Amino acid sequence: MAQILIRQLDDDVKQKLVQRARRHGRSTEEEVREILRNAVRDADEAPTRLGSRISARFVKVGLDHEIGELRGNPVRPAEFGDL
Numbered sequence: 157m158a159q160i161l162i163r164q165l166d167d168d169v170k171q172k173l174v175q176r177a178r179r180h181g182r183s184t185e186e187e188v189r190e191i192l193r194n195a196v197r198d199a200d201e202a203p204t205r206l207g208s209r210i211s212a213r214f215v216k217v218g219l220d221h222e223i224g225e226l227r228g229n230p231v232r233p234a235e236f237g238d239l
Contacts, residue, residue: 170184173187173188
């Protein structure tokens, strides 16, 4: 197993890591390992664009038609009808 030494870590960052580790019921060292594992795993995945993330969130709502691209069109205020 490899080792890593982090120098000049701000005191408040270290304290927050300690608190986070306590919340998760593990050592500070294990907490940092988990944070690094997640950071590397997420870096390997292709970034998801905002529109795709919004679409995935509402996929079960039943939208059955495409929403047109807004890029390149003039900005106009929303129309809510009579309230």
